[in-house]
Structures are given as C-alpha cells and as structure tokens.
Amino acid sequence: HFIELCNQNKTPIVFLQNITGFMVGREYERRGITKDGAKMIMAVSNSEVPKFTVMCHGSFGAGNYGMSGRAFDSRFLFSWPQSQISVMGAEQAANTLADVKIRQLAKQGKQLTQADIDAIRDPVLGEFKRKQSAYWSTSEIWDDGILDPVDTRNALGISIAAALSAPIGDPRYGVFRM
Numbered sequence: 001h002f003i004e005l006c007n008q009n010k011t012p013i014v015f016l017q018n019i020t021g022f023m024v025g026r027e028y029e030r031r032g033i034t035k036d037g038a039k040m041i042m043a044v045s046n047s048e049v050p051k052f053t054v055m056c057h058g059s060f061g062a063g064n065y066g067m068s069g070r071a072f073d074s075r076f077l078f079s080w081p082q083s084q085i086s087v088m089g090a091e092q093a094a095n096t097l098a099d100v101k102i103r104q105l106a107k108q109g110k111q112l113t114q115a116d117i118d119a120i121r122d123p124v125l126g127e128f129k130r131k132q133s134a135y136w137s138t139s140e141i142w143d144d145g146i147l148d149p150v151d152t153r154n155a156l157g158i159s160i161a162a163a164l165s166a167p168i169g170d171p172r173y174g175v176f177r178m
Helices: 002-011 026-031 033-045 061-066 090-107 114-131 134-139 149-163
Strands: 013-021 049-059 078-079 083-086
Touching: 002 033, 002 134, 013 061, 033 061, 049 061, 049 149, 078 134, 083 134, 090 114
Parallel strands: 013 049, 049 078, 049 083
Antiparallel strands: none
C-alpha cells in the first residue's frame, strides 16, 4: 500500500536493505511466498517512481528482490562495506548441502562422522563468505559502488536530484490478492 501511495504522489522510494529471504517460520511456509511475498514483489516491480537501494547489512534470497535489488531497476544501488548479498546465508547454504548429503548416505545405510560433515560444510562456508561480501558484489558490478555509511545521505541526495529530472510514468499493477 505504501508503494502504491508513493506512485500516486510521484514520491521516490529509498530501500535500506537488511533482509533475509521471505519464508521465515512454519506459518509463512504454510501460506507460501506466492501469497505474501508476491504482493510486495509485484508492487516494487511495477512501481514507476525512482527507486534507490542501499544494502546496509544483509540482503538474502527473495528479500533482495522485494526490497528493490538490482533486478528491479533501482536508479542507483549502493552497498555499505560490511553488507552481504547472497541467495542465502553461508551457514544456511552449508547446512543445506550437508543435510542433503547426510540424507543421501542414510538411504544407503551409511553415516557421516562430524569430520565428514565438516569436510562438506567448510568449503561451502568459505566460498559463500567470500562471494557474499560487498567487495565481491561491487567487483561483479552488482551495485553502483560502495559507500562509506557517513556519505549515504549526500549520495542519495545527488541521486534523487538527478533522477527527478526524468519524467515519472504511471504504474501498471496487476491484481493484489488478499
């Protein structure tokens, strides 16, 4: 609703990201991301006002999209040095892969030792931690640069002023199911 109002009034939107994925907990998993998360994703993706995104801390999974990540055409997207971006957190990825392997071997009647589990988890943890850093994402041009947090206000002010020089179209929303 907030995004609709911003579009109605032609008010730019600033997204400050510190978000996990959308499906957190049993109740949300039961209802599913389609019902709850899709409404916000549709509002963000069909929004015509300028959007500006700052990844302040974590930006994981579908939360990145819902909070106007790169795929949703933010006019500018900045990262703070300590921010992290990934499809999921390093611990979650490592635990998921280890769990899959444990279940595969359990079907064959085998059990893994803690050393075996660590041998699966450690490389995944290392790779995810390396690639979720702000420095990695900016080197891949997934953002418009890393900002010192104290410079955020000035960078956003200049960005908003530049974006307001272009005309703002009317949004084209689908049907929001309640």
